[in-house]
Amino acid sequence: MSLAWRLLKTAVISLWAFRSYAALMMIGLIIGIASLTVIHQIGQGAQQAVSARMTSMGFGADAFYISSGGGRLGVRRGMKRAVTLTPADADAISRLDGVTHVVPHKNVARTQVSAGGNNTNTRVRGATPGWAAARNWAVLMGRFVTRTDIGQSARVAVLGTTVVRELFGEADPMGKRIRIGRTPFIVIGVLESKGSSGWRDRDDLILVPLSTATKRLSRDDKISGMRVTMTDASRVGEIKAEVTNVLRENHSLGPGVPDDFLIITPDELMKLLTRQSRSLVAMLTFVSAVSLFVSGVVIMNIMLVAVSERAYEIGVRRAVGARRRDILYQILMESLMVAAAGGVCGLFLGLLLSYLATWLLAIPTAFSPTGFLWALGFSAGVGLLFGVAPAKKAAGLNPVEALR
Amino acid sequence: MIQLKGITKTYYRGKVETPVLLGIDLHVREGEFLAIMGPSGSGKSTLLHILGLLDRPTGGSYRLDGIEVSSLSDDELARLRNDKLGFVFQAFHLLPKSTALDNVLLPFTYAGHFPADAQEQARRALGRVGLEHRLHHRPGEMSGGECQRVAIARALVNDPEVIFADEPTGNLDQRSSLEIISILQGLHAEGRTIVLVTHDTAVGCMCRRLLRVVYGKVVSDEPVADPTVALQQLQTLKEAAK
DSSP states (O other): OOHHHHHHHHHHHHHHHTHHHHHHHHHHHHHHHHHHHHHHHHHHHHHHHHHHHHHHTTOOTTEEEEEESOSOTTSOOOSSOOOOBOHHHHHHHHTSTTEEEEEEEEEEEEEEEEETTEEEEEEEEEEOTTHHHHTTOOEEEEOOOOHHHHHHTOOEEEEOHHHHHHHHTTSOOTTOEEEETTEEEEEEEEEOOOOEETTEETTSEEEEEHHHIIIIISSOOOBSEEEEEESOGGGHHHHHHHHHHHHHHHTTOOTTOOOSEEEEOHHHHHHHHHHHHHHHHHHHHHHHHHHHHHHHHHHHHHHHHHHHHTHHHHHHHHHTTOOHHHHHHHHHHHHHHHHHHHHHHHHHHHHHHHHHHHHHHOOOOOOOHHHHHHHHHHHHHHHHHHHHHHHHHHHHOOHHHHHO | OEEEEEEEEEEEETTEEEEEEEEEEEEEOTTOEEEEEOOTTSSHHHHHHHHTTSSOOSEEEEEETTEEGGGOOHHHHHHHHHHHEEEEOTTOOOOTTSOHHHHHHHHHHTSSSOOTTHHHHHHHHHHHTTOGGGTTOOGGGSOHHHHHHHHHHHHHTTOOSEEEEESTTTTSOHHHHHHHHHHHHHHHHTTOEEEEEESOHHHHTTSSEEEEEETTEEEEEEEOSSOOOHHHHHHHHHHHHO
């Protein structure tokens, strides 16, 4: 039986003897560490959900998106955004070196749509044949918009599943006539269901050929935005600069005039989408850090009381030859062990709670290695930091007075 | 072994000075069995604490085994206590949650190195005080006399040069007291040096040398002419009980 083993055994025996104190000391720490763990699990889950959504939007690292209207990403740019991009801009960009695809689209205001006796109100969007591929969005039945449709500005429509349900119920919509506003269209296809993202039903949508949207459904030939895909991701920066030049020239923007368009790269979008969850995680981390600090103070106070109660034990140890620092290490060891035990309990409680959050509340969570390290680091730090005062008090006891 | 010259001790509480020891000269040779007696407040316990290196004198010189200890650091005193001294207290001062064996092993924990045969040594020490059947009992499961025997085993285990006992029978009934003193007498017979503090004249008369302290001064220091043998008293007591 080695000395280290004996010291460890000593700490365990003392903690067991003072187990009600040890439990009290651990409660605050368990709650603090558990909440820290849950927060990081939820933060990690949100991050993964954003990544998954961006992938489903076809937003790879080798693409960016140009939106009509100027301003800054993440800052609300007014309800009526100027629609500034044109099909000519899309053509010019598609001719740039390194650009493989340009997929423009046009958002038409929400419109009343009817078929037979049913009607609904939905988003109508003009698209090109590349749209479905760029968004990883497959056609469930029928076909998608073709070049011919674009050339003819054909009055054909591809419906999202929500629109199908609203207009046709269980009936087959293929080849049926619908009216978008006053204009009649033929249903040529149905999109697969993408489900909702947050509050927005992504299947509540009708796609028509881009030229049909510009010529027949609205009074201008502008487009809302376009997705630009490049030969490789490393050229995103360079092509972004070229696109900026081309668009400023096409729109005759003089020096000093701000851009009337916005280029959104996957990096920027990712940052925007995760910014909120990140700042929430940071704030909650701060809150749980405060609660951990408080639990540290609790640990310190309980240990100070325990040291007073154990004065005679400390006196005995000093009498049989313990140096001050032996007592110091013993008390530090005990507070470290309490904190570590509390930290591990809190960690498991946190994992359990985040599992429950996913299971019962459908909040996405994912194992967060940083949360794990924070939890362990924090609890060990709290144990050491707040063990110092009680340990010093114990080590400073005069053996004669301690034995009295 | 122990050489005190002009030892004084004054306690300071705020501005109030309380002189407790007023110049004690004492020489204890190896193998002596010394009782320090005196009324309460005489300073006998303070003297024992100074002798046991638990407290420092205010003035004077203390040589233990030829080492002047008044200039040693706290850590050095702790080392000396561990190496050369053993303590027995009135209230036993055992660790309540540890077994008899673990209590006796305690001095080894602070010995710098943990001997490979520490367990064996601890068993032997407990055997020496007649507790080989109580190794794994905790203090709460033993009588006062047994607890004090565990404390003696703890004081013995690291083979000290002096054993200090502060009112070792103060919390015990007559029979247990006799048992404890007879163990101490046995240890003395084996050649150990023992310094004991008591206010009980009967206990004082079982030692070999009696030092009387009154108001911080030695008033008498003489050998005990015919020390009572505790074992005989114990047998008398047992017979009377039958």
